[in-house]
Amino acid sequence: MNSANNDIIQSIPFDVDKIRAQFPILNIQVNNKPLVYLDNGASTQKPNSVIETTNFYYSNQYSNIHRGVHKLSQIGTDLYEKTRLNFQHFINATTPSEIIFTKGTTHGINTIAYTYGRKYLQKGDEILISGMEHHSNIVPWQIVCEIYGAILKVVPIEQNGTISLEKFKTLLSPKTKLVAMTYISNSLGTINPIKEIIDLSHQNGSHILVDAAQAIHHLPIDVQELDCDFLVFSGHKMYGPTGTGILYGKEALLDALPPFEGGGDMIKEVRFDKTTFNDLPFKFEAGTPNIAGIIGLNAALDFIKEIGLPQIMAHDKQLLDYCHQQLGEIDGIRFFGTSQEKAGVVSFLINEIHPYDIGVILDNLGIAIRTGHHCTQPVMDFYNIPGTCRASFGIYNTMEEIDVLTNGLKRAVKMLS
Amino acid sequence: MKTIDEIQNEIIGDFEMYSDWADKYEYIIDMGKELKPISGALKIEDNIIKGCQSRVWLIADYENGKLNFQADSDAIITKGLVGMLTKVLSGHSPKEIAESNLFFMEKIGLQEHLSPTRANGLLAMIKQMKTYGLAYMTKEKMI
Structure with a gap:
């Protein structure tokens, strides 16, 4: 953990490590990298109890x-x-x-x-x-x-x-x-x-x-x-x-x-x-x-x-704010969906790079995001874009994972530009 | 003129020097950048193969018993992959194309790009190229 904001991490209202320990899939490696699962808007992983x-x-x-x-x-x-x-x-x-x-x-x-x-x-x-x-x-x-x-x-x-x-x-x-x-x-x-x-x-x-x-x-x-x-x-x-x-x-x-x-x-x-x-x-x-x-x-x-919706909401908000802040520093990034009232979903494009290309590079880094129209083609037509990259958060996601995403995106941009 | 299998083996040879995924993708991205884009005038609905995410355009020309393909995509990795496919299949007879066995993608560890869940239009493109092969084979028999 290098760039994550310690103040934010300390104010997380529950112990994310304890939560993560309940999700066996979070221990797997994807393409020889630890899985960073940021496709929760599509589906969430399952805890041991389930x-x-x-x-x-x-x-x-x-x-x-x-x-x-x-x-x-x-x-x-x-x-x-x-x-x-x-x-x-x-x-x-x-x-x-x-x-x-x-x-x-x-x-x-x-x-x-x-x-x-x-x-x-x-x-x-x-x-x-x-x-x-x-x-x-x-x-x-x-x-x-x-x-x-x-x-x-x-x-x-x-x-x-x-x-x-x-x-x-x-x-x-x-x-x-x-x-x-x-x-x-x-x-x-x-x-x-x-x-x-x-x-x-x-x-x-x-x-x-x-x-x-x-x-x-x-x-x-x-x-x-x-x-x-x-x-x-x-x-x-x-x-x-x-x-x-x-x-x-x-x-x-x-x-x-x-x-x-x-x-x-x-x-x-x-x-x-x-x-x-x-x-x-x-x-x-x-x-x-x-x-x-x-x-x-x-x-x-x-x-x-058991975790509590207020705690889940606070965690989601912290991840969202931190993700906006970190990704916002990438040159040429455009966010789609900038409402004041927003849940843990970050949709974006970088320069003219096709979202599919970014998705493929991130996959090789073990990072799962969604790319494409997310079953909302009229939204993509409204913005006149082929699709977006979408990171969406779950209760087990961490600030460190946002850092991995940010660094992964920087690497993808370098490779694809 | 090399056979389809010889060209596939050449590509497999090229990839053998890359042990790292990033090097492989650099190669594919370079292929994508080098591939001559299809002009806007030809990027019409008739020539498009719709993937869920990236779009692929494919044009086939038949000349002197050989089929030549031109392809393009709006995603650079897909473009690199379609560039490799046209390199392998272009300039061969319709029969050779229709009966070809494309094994190089699997050998270089990129078979996941042919998975339907990738929705990049590649599978549909291969099918389309082979359909062109079959169609021209039939046409040749009629002449």
């Missing part, structure tokens, strides 16, 4: 849930439902029925897009999204708009990667049935003023879905206080297993929506002349779910709760 919980479940407790009277089925069901209660309390949902397990954020958005579309969308209705949405919060709406003749409207982004509430207001119309907006931008790091956006949507008589994929492990979320209608996020970005996620919806709204997928678990009675559907939350959980994943996700949530 790996062991999943492993223990498969080794000692596994069977299908919700149907068997046998002991193992009861154990599995209990663990699965415990996860639901844990999340209910974590985001302060009113009842466990409002917590639907999904495969991830994309699955959650598709569930709402298709069922909401079927129930409410008519020709000429409008869905309002923002210019910084992930493709997952664009494409499902495009598809359902096409099916029902609805119109997709987009709030443009500003140069600093924020959206203007004034412009948002002008795009809300009597025809706006639903607003779908991200809480934190995955490519720019912008934290949107989601409470204002929710209130304005409701004042307009519109429903609102919040994409919290990047927010759930960064900001405390209280769905009753936010008053959002739907909120979705993934397990794998919050240190949990892949193929897991949560869809929150207000009970009355979820009750009113038709089921999305048909199959086991979501039915009450099946007859050839008429099938009746199960109650919430099972109405939206067709088929055998990712049981082990959901049980592992409970361990991920406990892990986050």
Whole structure:
């Protein structure tokens, strides 16, 4: 450690080394260099507790849930439902029925897009999204708009990667049935003023879905206080297993929506002349779910709760500030997403160097960042760039790793210029 | 004229002197810098091979029973790699190109650049070059 600011390091609110010790993958070498993992916006690594919980479940407790009277089925069901209660309390949902397990954020958005579309969308209705949405919060709406003749409207982004509430207001119309907006931008790091956006949507008589994929492990979320209608996020970005996620919806709204997928678990009675559907939350959980994943996700949530969101937020902010400061000293660097309210995502380009080239050199130095459009092509089109390099932080990242990144980038620039 | 395999073996020989990854990449970057860019007028949609991240342009010319390739990319490392591929395949008959076995990338330890997750357009470019080979083989038979 040479250039890291000692004052900043000393004020880190928890012992990063202790955290790192819980993540076995952080000990590996990539291309003969110690791994520096800065691609947390795409997915986070998994702590021992998550790996062991999943492993223990498969080794000692596994069977299908919700149907068997046998002991193992009861154990599995209990663990699965415990996860639901844990999340209910974590985001302060009113009842466990409002917590639907999904495969991830994309699955959650598709569930709402298709069922909401079927129930409410008519020709000429409008869905309002923002210019910084992930493709997952664009494409499902495009598809359902096409099916029902609805119109997709987009709030443009500003140069600093924020959206203007004034412009948002002008795009809300009597025809706006639903607003779908991200809480934190995955490519720019912008934290949107989601409470204002929710209130304005409701004042307009519109429903609102919040994409919290990047927010759930960064900001405390209280769905009753936010008053959002739907909120979705993934397990794998919050240190949990892949193929897991949560869809929150207000009970009355979820009750009113038709089921999305048909199959086991979501039915009450099946007859050839008429099938009746199960109650919430099972109405939206067709088929055998990712049981082990959901049980592992409970361990991920406990892990986050144990560290504490305020501590995680403070750590994220310190890494973000230090990264901006260090990378800012590289000649020719341009940052994309310079909002005052920002999470631990740093998107940048250096001179005219293609992000792919930088990604390849950094990979050889053991540094994992993301390069490309980050599933937000409209954002890249807005800035008229092919993509960016993106470093995104997790709770195990250190100031020293930012130094390794900075030095790696300097070396890449030297090689590629 | 050297065969496709002889040119591949030459490149493998060039790389043998580099033990360090950085030297290898310096070589590729130099190849990229030296490769004559395709003029803007030819960088049209018809000639583009879209990778997820870097874009590759490829033009094929058939003359006197041989196919010649010109290629370009917006990323310099990709450009160096496409330069190596055109060096290996250009100037050979459509049949030789269609039936070629490209082994040099793996031998010089750069096979990861051919992984679909790299999304750099290289795999699609190789496929396109071989498709040109097949197409001209068919054309030759018809003449």
